[in-house]
Amino acid sequence: MxxxxxxxxxxxxxxxxxxxxxxxxxxxxxxxxxxxxxxxxxxYPAGMTTALADARGLVYEPAPFGTAEARAAVAAFTGLPADRLVLTASTSEAYGFLFKLLCDPGDAILAPRPSYPLFDLLSALEGVELTAYRLDADGGWCIDRSSLERALSSRTRAVIVVSPNNPTGSRLRAADREWLVDLARRYRLALVSDEVFADYLFADRPDAASLAGESRVLTFTLGGLSKAVGLPQMKLAWTGISGPDDDVREALARLEIIADSYLSVAAPVQVAAGRLLEAGxxxxxxxxxxxxxxxxxxxxxxxxxxxxxxxxxxxxxxxxxxxxxxxxxxxxxxxxxxxxxxxxxxxxxxxxxxxxxxxxxxxxxxxxxxxxxxxxxxxxxxxxx
Ligand SMILES: Cc1ncc(COP(=O)(O)O)c(C=O)c1O
The missing domain is CATH 3.90.1150.10 (Aspartate Aminotransferase, domain 1)
Structure with missing residues (x-):
């Protein structure tokens, strides 16, 4: 059954x-x-949530990518362009959207190992194969490049990077970013960069890198209120989309249909997004x-x-x-x-x-x-x- x-x-x-x-x-x-x-x-600051009671939350204004006001607030916080942001209820939901966007059933996504255990379930729920590539413990958990290359197949559609990674706390190295971008170009892969912990860094690392705004390959950068301001219950996350213009345009057109089928971000949290990010x-x-x-x-x-x-x-x-x-x-x-x-x-x-x-x-x-x-x-x- x-x-x-x-x-x-x-x-x-x-x-x-x-x-x-x-x-x-x-x-x-x-x-x-x-x-x-x-x-x-x-x-948590007193008054942080008063904006949730704003009467504008009573108005239903369906917007697949989120309201202009909420996207502007997230753009101001992240530095990502508002017209290339998609709001979702959570990062988990964003993964669901991206797997639907990029994969047919049976296609594969590469994800780091060790990492966030929910990837297994999130991919299985979309009928997508999750293939692990290793992080090298002896090298400070940097990408084991030969393991990633071995994990590639003709069905691979994207590579997930988590930086800082859960649970190792390791960050993407600039040299690995360059290597990944080159690989993604060669094999026509998208990059998915989970940067939900990007606001929590313990030491300066001049060799660490972000994929936010990466323009050479289609890249999705994930973040959300859950970690950025410690409010997982508000259910607001974002995906920044960057890359070659044609790829971004095509991705946005398709994501609009996916997001429009769910319209899952609640109005009150969108009205309150600016205030939550500021007080956060x-x-x-x-x-x-x-x-x-x-x-x-x-x-x-x-x-x-x-x-x-x-x-x-x-x-x-x-x-x-x-x-x-x-x-x-x-x-x-x-x-x-x-x-x-x-x-x-x-x-x-x-x-x-x-x-x-x-x-x-x-x-x-x-x-x-x-x-x-x-x-x-x-x-x-x-x-x-
Ligand atoms: C790497 C990583 N990504 C995403 C999430 C989930 O975030 P959200 O609450 O936005 O679904 C977590 C939660 O712990 C996480 O560790």
């Missing part, structure tokens, strides 16, 4: 069951997997301070425990810690949950497939974060590392 877009037998795995049980029994004390900025005690500067600052503070605390714990290794993130909201292979990742996670009430992600959740890794969010409140990472160090010592 059902399509094969979703795998048969949607049974929760052992880890999901253990987490559910710990939650029900009240044993889960410290959640280091949370990436919900509205649930970690950050201050304070939220962004608080998030940045929180990330830097927690990263510093993590560095200190790892420095005192030689068995742990931190992959220094260059940006983003998470960090990858290499732990000794005295247990499997799943045993580490379940052990931390059972013995310490601490929840972390196993590396495999993000397709980190060599070595034993745990992934922690850098967003939790400081006391929670510190207690959580101290538990990881304590477990490493107790379990014989």
């Amino acid at each position: 059902f399509s094969r877009r979703l795998a048969a037998g949607l049974q929760p795995n052992r880890l999901a069951l253990a987490v559910d049980q710990a939650r029900v029994a009240g044993r889960l004390r410290i959640d280091l997997t949370t990436t919900n900025p509205t649930a970690v005690g950050l201050p 500067a304070a939220v962004r600052r608080s998030i940045r301070l929180r990330l830097e503070r927690n990263l510093q605390a993590l560095r200190a714990v790892v420095a005192a425990m030689p068995a742990l290794t931190l992959y220094e993130p260059e940006g983003g909201w998470s960090a990858v810690v290499r732990v000794p292979a005295i247990r499997s990742e799943e045993e580490w996670v379940i052990g931390l949950l059972d013995e310490y009430g601490v929840l972390v992600h196993p590396g495999w959740f993000f397709d980190l497939d060599t070595g034993t890794h745990l992934v922690v969010s850098l967003l939790p409140p400081p006391e929670t974060f510190d207690a959580g990472v101290r538990s990881i160090a304590d477990a490493a010592a107790r379990w014989g590392a």
Whole structure:
């Protein structure tokens, strides 16, 4: 009766069951997997949402790419031209639009590994094949070019780049951007650059690069309120389209039909977009301070425990810690949950497939974060590392 877009037998795995049980029994004390900025005690400016009550939100003005006012607000924030912006309810929806735009069922998209786990589902839901290309851990998670070349096929339509990447925090290098642009031109591929974490950078990297506004190949650059101002519940994201004029024109004409079939961005958030982006500067600052503070605390714990290794993130909201292979990742996670009430992600959740890794969010409140990472160090010592 059902399509094969979703795998048969949607049974929760052992880890999901253990987490559910710990939650029900009240044993889960410290959640280091949370990436919900509205649930970690950050201050949001009073009055930030008053514009949502603007009476203009009562008027329905269907606009496939978003209202002129909202696009102008996003253009002012991103520096991307308003007439080359498409607003969607989320970045996830933007991926759906792009896969419909670029792929026939069975066509393929290349995505980095390790990276954001939702890509698997987002592509499967569009009938699109997701093929992984590797990021090179030893090279600071830069693109493994030979792996990307091997992943190419006659059905490949686009390459996704995530910068900063989730969970490694690594950024696209300028040299890799040049290489990618050249490859995309040769094979007539589009580039999809997920830059949702671009506002959260930890260090200057002169060799890092953005694809926003890239004019040599058809390029889609994604961002949204979710990360830019810590408001995922507002449901407003954007895609900037750039490239050779003919390709951009054609892409916009087709995207207009796709977007017009959904018209999913609510009027109130479009009316409020300018105000949310403006007031959001304070939220962004608080998030940045929180990330830097927690990263510093993590560095200190790892420095005192030689068995742990931190992959220094260059940006983003998470960090990858290499732990000794005295247990499997799943045993580490379940052990931390059972013995310490601490929840972390196993590396495999993000397709980190060599070595034993745990992934922690850098967003939790400081006391929670510190207690959580101290538990990881304590477990490493107790379990014989
Ligand atoms: C790399 C990446 N892209 C996109 C998103 C989702 O953003 P949105 O809330 O706009 O769908 C996330 C969420 O964590 C992410 O990590």
